[in-house]
Amino acid sequence: MSTLDASWLPLSPGERAVAIEVLVHGPLSRAELARRLNLSAGSLTRLTKPLIESGLLVEKGTEGAASAEVRQGRPSQPLDMVAESRLFIGFKITEDMVYGVVTTLRSDIMARDERPLTTHEPAAVIDLLREMTQEFTRAHPRAAGIGIGVGAGVRDRSVVIRSPFLDWDEVPLAELVEEWTGLPTVVENDVAALVEAECWFGAGRGLDRFAVLTIGAGLGYGLVSGGRRVVSSEDGLSLGRGRHWMVDPHGPLTPYGERGSAVSLLTIPSIRYQLHAATGREMTYEEILGLAADGEPMAARVVDEAARALGTIVSQIANFAMPQKILLAGEGVGLVDVAGAAVEEAILANRHPQADKVNLETKVSDFHDWARGAAVLAIQVLVLGSA
Amino acid sequence: MSTLDASWLPLSPGERAVAIEVLVHGPLSRAELARRLNLSAGSLTRLTKPLIESGLLVEKGTEGAASAEVRQGRPSQPLDMVAESRLFIGFKITEDMVYGVVTTLRSDIMARDERPLTTHEPAAVIDLLREMTQEFTRAHPRAAGIGIGVGAGVRDRSVVIRSPFLDWDEVPLAELVEEWTGLPTVVENDVAALVEAECWFGAGRGLDRFAVLTIGAGLGYGLVSGGRRVVSSEDGLSLGRGRHWMVDPHGPLTPYGERGSAVSLLTIPSIRYQLHAATGREMTYEEILGLAADGEPMAARVVDEAARALGTIVSQIANFAMPQKILLAGEGVGLVDVAGAAVEEAILANRHPQADKVNLETKVSDFHDWARGAAVLAIQVLVLGSA
DNA sequence: AGAATTACTTCTGAAGCGAAAGAAAAACAT
DNA sequence: ATGTTTTTCTTTCGCTTCAGAAGTAATTCT
Numbered sequence: 001m002s003t004l005d006a007s008w009l010p011l012s013p014g015e016r017a018v019a020i021e022v023l024v025h026g027p028l029s030r031a032e033l034a035r036r037l038n039l040s041a042g043s044l045t046r047l048t049k050p051l052i053e054s055g056l057l058v059e060k061g062t063e064g065a066a067s068a069e070v071r072q073g074r075p076s077q078p079l080d081m082v083a084e085s086r087l088f089i090g091f092k093i094t095e096d097m098v099y100g101v102v103t104t105l106r107s108d109i110m111a112r113d114e115r116p117l118t119t120h121e122p123a124a125v126i127d128l129l130r131e132m133t134q135e136f137t138r139a140h141p142r143a144a145g146i147g148i149g150v151g152a153g154v155r156d157r158s159v160v161i162r163s164p165f166l167d168w169d170e171v172p173l174a175e176l177v178e179e180w181t182g183l184p185t186v187v188e189n190d191v192a193a194l195v196e197a198e199c200w201f202g203a204g205r206g207l208d209r210f211a212v213l214t215i216g217a218g219l220g221y222g223l224v225s226g227g228r229r230v231v232s233s234e235d236g237l238s239l240g241r242g243r244h245w246m247v248d249p250h251g252p253l254t255p256y257g258e259r260g261s262a263v264s265l266l267t268i269p270s271i272r273y274q275l276h277a278a279t280g281r282e283m284t285y286e287e288i289l290g291l292a293a294d295g296e297p298m299a300a301r302v303v304d305e306a307a308r309a310l311g312t313i314v315s316q317i318a319n320f321a322m323p324q325k326i327l328l329a330g331e332g333v334g335l336v337d338v339a340g341a342a343v344e345e346a347i348l349a350n351r352h353p354q355a356d357k358v359n360l361e362t363k364v365s366d367f368h369d370w371a372r373g374a375a376v377l378a379i380q381v382l383v384l385g386s387a
Numbered sequence: 388m389s390t391l392d393a394s395w396l397p398l399s400p401g402e403r404a405v406a407i408e409v410l411v412h413g414p415l416s417r418a419e420l421a422r423r424l425n426l427s428a429g430s431l432t433r434l435t436k437p438l439i440e441s442g443l444l445v446e447k448g449t450e451g452a453a454s455a456e457v458r459q460g461r462p463s464q465p466l467d468m469v470a471e472s473r474l475f476i477g478f479k480i481t482e483d484m485v486y487g488v489v490t491t492l493r494s495d496i497m498a499r500d501e502r503p504l505t506t507h508e509p510a511a512v513i514d515l516l517r518e519m520t521q522e523f524t525r526a527h528p529r530a531a532g533i534g535i536g537v538g539a540g541v542r543d544r545s546v547v548i549r550s551p552f553l554d555w556d557e558v559p560l561a562e563l564v565e566e567w568t569g570l571p572t573v574v575e576n577d578v579a580a581l582v583e584a585e586c587w588f589g590a591g592r593g594l595d596r597f598a599v600l601t602i603g604a605g606l607g608y609g610l611v612s613g614g615r616r617v618v619s620s621e622d623g624l625s626l627g628r629g630r631h632w633m634v635d636p637h638g639p640l641t642p643y644g645e646r647g648s649a650v651s652l653l654t655i656p657s658i659r660y661q662l663h664a665a666t667g668r669e670m671t672y673e674e675i676l677g678l679a680a681d682g683e684p685m686a687a688r689v690v691d692e693a694a695r696a697l698g699t700i701v702s703q704i705a706n707f708a709m710p711q712k713i714l715l716a717g718e719g720v721g722l723v724d725v726a727g728a729a730v731e732e733a734i735l736a737n738r739h740p741q742a743d744k745v746n747l748e749t750k751v752s753d754f755h756d757w758a759r760g761a762a763v764l765a766i767q768v769l770v771l772g773s774a
Numbered sequence: 775a776g777a778a779t780t781a782c783t784t785c786t787g788a789a790g791c792g793a794a795a796g797a798a799a800a801a802c803a804t
Numbered sequence: 805a806t807g808t809t810t811t812t813c814t815t816t817c818g819c820t821t822c823a824g825a826a827g828t829a830a831t832t833c834t
Contacts, residue, residue, distance in 0.1 A: 014790075031812055040792050045814055047790095073811025074799040209617065211707075223709060226613035230596065232709045233743045244739050245706060246699075312633075319632060320598075321708045322610060322619045352631050356620045401821075418781055427823050432783055460780025461830040 014039070014047045016384055019056060022081050023105060023384075024200050027060050029076030048079060058082055081105055086144040086383060089136050089183070090375025091129060092190060092367050093117070093150050095165045098125070099367040100132045102140050103375040105383065107201045110140060112368050120166045122176070130180045146183050147378030148173060149190035149370055151218075153236020157186050157381060161236060186381045189235045190370050194329065195222030196229055197376035203327040203361045211323040213313065214365075215332030218242065218256075218267055223321055242266070245316075247309045265309035268332045274302045285331075289338045307339035311346025318351065318358045325359040329369075336362045401426070401434045403771055406443060409468050410492060410771075411587050414447050416463030435466060445469055468492055473531040473770060476523050476570070477762025478516060479577060479754050480504070480537050482552045485512070486754040487519045489527050490762040492770065494588045497527060499755050507553045509563070517567045533570050534765030535560060536577035536757055538605075540623020544573050544768060548623060573768045576622045577757050581716065582609030583616055584763035590714040590748045598710040600700065601752075602719030605629065605643075605654055610708055629653070632703075634696045652696035655719045661689045672718075676725045694726035698733020705738065705745045712746040716756075723749045 011019060017037055022028055028036070030044040039047075051057045060080040083104035092099045095117070102111040113132055117125065129148070137143045150173070152163030158174035160166075177185040188196075195204075195212045204210035208227055214220035219242030223230040234241060245262035254270040257263030264270050268285045275281070275288055278298050283291075291299035310328075317326055328336060336343055347358050398406060404424055409415055415423070417431040426434075438444040447467040470491040479486045482504070489498040500519055504512065516535070524530045537560070539550030545561035547553075564572040575583075582591075582599045591597035595614055601607035606629030610617040621628060632649035641657040644650030651657050655672045662668070662675055665685050670678075678686035697715075704713055715723060723730055734745050 012790090029812075041813065042793080042815080043791060071811075072801045072809075074797095074813070076812060209612075221707070223707070225596075225617070226615070228613070230612070230709055234709075234739060234741075237739055237741055240739050240741065244737055246737050315631075316703045317707045320608070320610070320704045322617055322621075350631055350633050352621060352624055352627050354621075354624055354627065399821090416781075428782065429784075429824080430822060433821085457832085458780075459778075459832045461782075463781060 011385065012047075014043070015051060018044070018047050019051060019081070020384055022057060022079055024205060027078035027080040029078050031076055033079070052079070055082060055085055083108065084142070087140050087142045088375040088378045088382075089133055089143050089146045090371040090373065090378065091132070091146070091148045092370035092374060093125065093148065093166070094367065097367065098128055098132065099371045100136065101368050101371045101375060102136050102143065103372055103379075105379060107197065107372055107376050107379065109368065109372060111136060112371075114367070120168070122168060122171050122173075125166075126173075126176050126180055129177055133181045133183065143183060145378040145382040146177060146181065146185040147193065147374035147376070147381075148177065148185065148187045149193040149374035149377075150187065151190050151239060154187050154189050154192075157188055157377075160187065164239060184378075184382050186374075186378045188374065188377050190373070191220035191222050192229060192231075192235055193377045194220075194365075194370055194373035195224060196380060197373035198327055198329070198363075199224045199227070199229065200376055200380070203325060203363060207324050209321070209323040210325050210327070211317050211321055212327045212329060213317065214330035215266060215268075215310070215328065215335070216330040217269060219245075219262055220330070221317075223323070225321075242313075245313060247312050248305075251305070251309070262309055262313050266306050266313075266332070266335075271302055271306055271332075275299060278302070286334070289334050293338045303335065303339050304342050306335055307342035308346040310335065311343040312350055314343070314358060314360060315347045315350035318347070318355075325361060328360065328362045329365045331364075331366065333362050333364055398772060399434075401430070402438055405431070405434050406438060406468070407771055409444060409466055411592060414465035414467040416465050418463055420466070439466070442469060442472055470495065471529070474527050474529045475762040475765045475769075476520055476530050476533045477758040477760065477765065478519070478533070478535045479757035479761060480512065480535065480553070481754065484754065485515055485519065486758045487523065488755050488758045488762060489523050489530065490759055490766075492766060494584065494759055494763050494766065496755065496759060498523060499758075501754070507555070509555060509558050509560075512553070513560075513563050513567055516564055520568045520570065530570060532765040532769040533564060533568065533572040534580065534761035534763070534768075535564065535572065535574045536580040536761035536764075537574065538577050538626060541574050541576050541579075544575055544764075547574065551626060571765075571769050573761075573765045575761065575764050577760070578607035578609050579616060579618075579622055580764045581607075581752075581757055581760035582611060583767060584760035585714055585716070585750075586611045586614070586616065587763055587767070590712060590750060594711050596708075596710040598704050598708055598713045600704065600713065600715055601717035602653060602655070602697070602715065602722070603717040604656060606632075606649055607717070608704075610710070612708075629700075632700060634699050635692075638692070638696075649696055649700050653693050653700075653719070653722075658689055658693055662686060665689070673721070676721050680725045690722065690726050691729050693722055694729035695733040697722065698730040699737055701730070701745060701747060702734045702737035705734070705742075712748060715747065715749045716752045718751075718753065720749050720751055 021033060021036060030048060034041050034044045057079045060078045083106040086105055088103050090101050098115050098117050100113045101109045103109050115128055150160055153161040155161050160168050160171045160173050162169055174185040174187045198204045198212055199210055204224055210224040212222045218239045221241055242262040243257040246260055247262055247265055248260040251260030252264055252274055253259040254264040254273045256270050275283055288299050292303035314326055408420060408423060417435060421428050421431045444466045447465045470493040473492055475490050477488050485502050485504050487500045488496045490496050502515055537547055540548040542548050547555050547558045547560050549556055561572040561574045585591045585599055586597055591611055597611040599609045605626045608628055629649040630644040633647055634649055634652055635647040638647030639651055639661055640646040641651040641660045643657050662670055675686050679690035701713055
């Protein structure tokens with residue numbers, strides 16, 4: 001096994017296409033791969049041979065119950081990725097915590113950890129990352145790379161341009177972490193990483209056009225088109241995104257966004273702020289959702305207004321970005337469980353009746369999911385070299 | 388010249404890339420092409436040779452004043468497309484007229500014509516197209532193909548699925564026109580054709596992400612991503628697009644769209660309807676714009692409201708589709724000349740201050756421009772085979 | 775006039791592909 | 805049981821296309 005250590009890094013374009021297809025779309029026979037990639041059967045034998053020899057792929061015996069369909073002819077020999085042949089570490093840095101996960105090549109989480117962040121000094125943060133990495137590698141020595149997600153603008157998947165909440169400015173994070181851990185490191189905006197992860201292994205798997213809207217302390221938005229994430233100059237503005245998505249000029253004003261903006265209507269702090277202003281009580285987001293579900297008028301009004309705002313934004317995404325699917329993620333999507341009908345209603349009001357129904361998926365995600373997204377980015381860049 | 392008649396149709400992928408690059412980005416030397424297409428100089432000699440021999444490209448002597456920059460070394464030999472080596476006919480079919488143009492390979496218009504459409508019977512329409520084509524080919528015998536734009540859903544660039552205003556249902560238009568004219572024919576939704584044309588030869592030239600919003604009797608919207616137009620199931624709903632883009636729930640209601648929708652606020656019939664309702668007088672769109680420019684309160688209010696609606700829609704496109712440029716086209720863009728400030732203001736209100744400025748371009752287009760778009764589609768499909 | 779520079783051409787070898795033919799492994803038919 | 809059919813996978817061969825190297829061409833600079 002130690003022979004493969006550096007051998008499968010330089011993949012030819014053909015090999016990379018095969019590897020990605022198998023990685024993303026599960027076990028596939030050579031014949032099936034040939035059809036999907038528009039290659040001849042002969043080419044697939046050629047392309048898969050070195051991948052199997054290097055240990056990245058294995059011939060998965062037909063023992064699986066998945067091959068239930070009994071067909072004539074020689075049975076296909078599904079190829080699968082040895083997901084555990086390389087492990088990846090993903091981190092999500094928030095204002096007061098660092099979340100970390102260890103994942104397989106297929107981004108299954110093998111371990112997780114979280115530590116409080118007491119200072120924002122780059123040196124201290126890096127030291128914490130080093131410490132967590134050491135802990136991880138002790139249990140999982142096969143770790144091959146690190147991905148880090150930050151709510152900030154990132155250049156060249158390496159340098160944090162500016163982070164308001166960390167008060168960082170031009171911090172060459174990837175370089176520093178590489179130096180201290182010895183592992184190749186990729187840094188990216190947190191929303192961007194989550195979008196890439198969902199695009200490869202999550203809700204956007206195999207889709208050509210795909211949008212992600214995250215609801216949490218702020219709003220996040222990412223778009224995939226042609227199977228690739230659209231890089232936008234707004235990626236860095238994570239905390240500012242949606243402050244100017246005006247939904248209702250007569251809507252509420254909060255300290256977090258413009259009056260009636262998506263941020264003022266929809267984010268967790270804004271909803272808590274509105275209920276605090278109305279009732280004088282401090283309540284958690286979950287408490288508010290619970291009250292709204294029980295029909296408490298104040299909470300129900302705010303939550304309902306938020307749901308309508310969400311539906312409006314979703315329909316705008318559907319109308320103008322025209323994705324095949326929209327994923328709602330983040331800590332604030334519980335809203336949809338409580339007021340899904342209002343969301344649906346607002347979407348329908350803003351869509352042409354003959355247009356395709358909006359394909360909406362909701363995924364509750366915690367901070368470890370954000371860390372997992374960063375790990376996926378490391379997989380993409382370090383293993384498959386998809387720049 | 389007659390030797391090339393069918394010789395340059397089957398272009399290899401490499402040749403096609405060269406041809407498109409020269410066609411879209413003007414005269415280019417082999418060395419420059421090599422840089423742009425990431426090919427070696429040797430490959431370019433190989434690829435360009437058959438294209439020159441077939442008459443599609445010519446070595447443009449350095450006589451041009453364009454080569455003003457005197458550099459050291461052997462002067463480059465710019466290659467240019469012989470734009471007149473093939474001519475194309477484009478048609479736009481509206482409810483009461485058929486507009487036609489003859490264009491070069493570079494989509495320069497050589498001739499134009501228009502005829503009233505008295506009946507919507509497919510046979511009659513096709514007969515009119517045949518007649519106009521005959522007239523065109525008499526003056527321009529080099530015509531090599533026909534493109535037709537219709538405000539309807541189109542399948543396989545051939546069959547008109549359903550057109551409300553023509554009352555057509557599953558009309559195999561391309562097939563029929565081919566049969567009657569003997570020229571290869573491509574049919575496409577009119578907005579789609581305009582988007583493709585602008586993407587190749589117009590405002591979207593060379594851009595990766597690009598959006599088009601048309602304002603006229605209705606609204607049209609098209610998106611280009613990764614240099615390719617995004618095909619949407621809503622393409623066919625040309626007359627319905629924007630009826631549910633809600634801008635202001637308290638806005639006006641017109642017979643053309645929902646209350647406060649982009650259609651009710653922004654289209655030419657809606658603006659005329661609003662002024663008719665307010666003043667009792669029938670006025671043309673141009674008259675209304677003139678009055679608004681002169682400060683007449685009624686007209687100014689309606690036009691201003693339309694401008695704000697336009698700005699809102701534009702900012703939503705910018706926020707969610709994230710194009711590098713947005714083109715406003717159609718007969719209704721005169722609005723921007725009169726109330727550009729209000730448009731700008733509405734865009735700014737809905738955009739993050741740190742986000743890139745919206746790159747907005749306005750292009751007044753008449754119906755012949757729509758026909759030209761259809762001709763470009765014929766060029767793309769018939770000559771360069773870009774499916 | 776010669777050096778330097780840039781553009782283009784020609785040649786060669788390597789890579790990658792498809793087509794075709796063969797081998798293997800199963801179900802199906804007799 | 806035995807052959808046939810069907811499908812998958814492997815092997816081989818030839819074709820296309822490319823990059824790289826070396827050579828030629830045309831111009832400016834010194």
